[in-house]
Amino acid sequence: MKASMFGSAMAVLMLIPAWATATPDAARLEHLLTQDCGACHGLHLTGGLGPPLTPQALAGQPRASLIATITYGRPARAMPGWGPLLSAGDIAWLADRLLQGRPTP
Numbered sequence: 820m821k822a823s824m825f826g827s828a829m830a831v832l833m834l835i836p837a838w839a840t841a842t843p844d845a846a847r848l849e850h851l852l853t854q855d856c857g858a859c860h861g862l863h864l865t866g867g868l869g870p871p872l873t874p875q876a877l878a879g880q881p882r883a884s885l886i887a888t889i890t891y892g893r894p895a896r897a898m899p900g901w902g903p904l905l906s907a908g909d910i911a912w913l914a915d916r917l918l919q920g921r922p923t924p
């Protein structure tokens with residue numbers, strides 16, 4: 820498969836509504852973390868426009884508050900809410916992934 824075909828396959832995947840998949844799709848969410856979250860929080864989530872999302876930076880933050888921030892965003896700050904785009908399972912997966920830390924590629 821050519822690289823360009825792979826790119827459009829990924830683009831199609833990103834358009835599948837979150838509710839269509841009951842089980843969080845790890846590959847899709849990893850891609851989202853890098854491409855979407857990474858646009859503001861840095862490619863390695865070490866900070867950019869948004870604060871770092873490393874386990875060190877998030878230490879002491881309750882899982883529920885991370886889930887609330889990702890779901891609703893921070894109104895009047897640059898952090899968008901992802902509730903309309905992702906399922907609750909996806910958002911919980913992302914919060915857990917951030918708390919665990921991502922291996923550096």
Ligand code: HEC
Pocket residue numbers: 851852855856857858859860868869870872876877885888889893896897898899901913
């Ligand atoms: C348009 C830029 C932008 C995007 C895209 C974005 N964020 Fe944020 N995010 C921010 C900013 C800015 C803040 C800090 C808000 C504040 O000052 O309270 C933030 C805060 C957060 C926090 C709270 C961090 C803390 O220390 O309290 C979490 C968790 C978070 N973002 C997760 C995510 C996740 C997961 C994604 C992708 C699904 C994402 N963000 C996408 C800009 C963004």
